[in-house]
Amino acid sequence: MPADLAVIGLGHLGLPLARAAVTAGIDTVGYDPDPRPYAELRAGRSPVEGTLTASEIRRMLSGGFRPTTNAAELGRVRTAVICSPTPLGPDRTIDLTALGDAARALAARLRPHTTVLLESAVPPGTTENVLRPLLEEGSGLVAGRDFHLACSPSRLDPGNRTHVLANTPKVIGGLTPACTESAAAFYGRLTDKVVRARGPREAEMTKVLETNFRHVNIALVNEMAVLCHDLGVDLWDVIRCAETKPFGFQPFRPGPGVGGHGVPVDPGFLPYSTRTPGHPLRMVSLAQEINDRMPSYVIQRCATLLNEHGKSVRGARVLLLGVTYKPDSADQEAAPAREIATRLMDMGAQIGYHDPHVLDWRVRERPVPRADSLYEAAAAADLTVLLQQHRTYDLQGLAVKAQLLLDTRGATPAGAAHRL
Known part of the structure; x- marks a missing residue:
């Protein structure tokens, strides 16, 4: 037909x-x-x-x-x-x-x-x-x-x-x-x-610009997050203040990594390089390098928090909240949660997760235990890590129940958790 x-x-x-x-x-x-x-x-x-x-x-x-x-x-x-x-x-x-x-x-x-x-x-x-x-x-x-x-x-x-x-x-x-x-x-x-x-090239390059714009700006605030933590500065308050500027600024926020389907594209590395000048976009490559480092930085913060409270990563019960790449969605494309879970497992941590949109989650082809009762799981975990701020999460309530809460999205009220 x-x-x-x-x-x-x-x-x-x-x-x-x-x-x-x-x-x-x-x-x-x-x-x-x-x-x-x-x-x-x-x-x-x-x-x-x-x-x-x-x-x-x-x-x-x-x-x-x-x-x-x-x-x-x-x-x-x-x-x-x-x-x-x-x-x-x-x-x-x-x-x-x-x-x-x-x-x-x-x-x-x-x-x-x-x-x-x-x-x-x-x-x-x-x-x-x-x-x-x-x-x-x-x-x-x-x-x-x-x-x-x-x-x-x-x-x-x-x-x-x-x-x-x-x-x-x-x-x-x-x-x-x-x-x-x-x-x-x-x-x-x-x-x-x-x-x-x-023409077609201008349309194709529009997508490249839009995607790279996102990744470069996320890389900037990811670097700012590390710097601000080292200096004892509240980055989330800095962003809140900066976004009041009515011109010349667009707010981006840091996180545990960059997921999604729109991958950064460097036109200098094309499958038909003989037809292109081959000049790589150095800023895009650097942005990707910075964003790829964020899962490791999250692991470092997890280990530091546990150590400060007299606990080792090995044997620690770690609860990961939100394993999708964006809030209120079941899409897990390139989400940093899997790499973070893998690294924590390699360090001997006992991993559990909760996500209202993902009922079954596997890392290295092995099922990860899913928390049935969120509050009970947070109270039992040595460390709870918020990786994605789904709308259904009562973050203030979670901050009260959790023994330790690391918020990688800056979604909890100020002072309620350790923020990235």
Whole structure:
């Protein structure tokens, strides 16, 4: 059965896009070569934690959304949006394997006049230097002449109910002006505002700038957190005061590490370096180094607190609160909690956890005991560490019950806990 839209990749990018399209009345098919998302969706469940609720999935299915593992469906759509995962590889370069597989599957069935859009996070130049050749070689068609090609990097914030696709401006950069307008016509059905970039590289670089802006500024306040602790300065009060400045300042807050799907990208290290000047962004590399050190710093603070109270990390009962990468979400992508738990285990600590959104948590493939009664667990633990400030946590009450409470998010009232 033909459809107006194919969403390729049913992960944290593709599912919300498919939901928005179905809500807008667009006949949508979702393709993923992995049979697991298909099986979960057909059963009315989200295959990705923290993306959509079961009721939202059921509404999508009742609205006509059709998940499939059959690539033949891609040959019967007007618009195809590639939302394939692009994780970091072992060498910290972006892995474009899934993107390449999606492009080949689409190219074999690509028809003239189709609009192909790329939402995956990619290094600048990927749309033209990677995606375009794969589509043209596999289809025999020419981008910009026989089919439209554009990049529109996703700006979705998983779990954010305030800023959703409909009210978040969509940046679009087409291979040609006609490609841009075709993409704008599609996204104009889903969002209130479309922003036209000069081309695909400008659209791709917009995502790089936005992601690196977040990481660099978090790195700055992470360094400030360490400095302020050494000097006996309350950083959280400093931030409170600084954010009253009505210009030239945007508040960021430190934490135990930086998680999420938007990884920092250094365009100096591209998979096709012969076509780029190869100048690394030193500030981005340094920011990543600083943020990667934060779990170790949290461990250091844990050990110091325990020692100050006559206890050793070895044999200590440590309760970790909040193991997701952002508050009020089940998404654990790159959350620092797992590294912190691993390091504490290596030091001989007995680890437990509590998270209202994560009912089963494993570290090194071993289940970590989950606290049933939060207050009782905090009272029994030698040290409680707040890693994520979920809305359901009564932090003032926890500060009273816990023997020792380390707050890595600055969410507890001043003086109620030891803060990062």
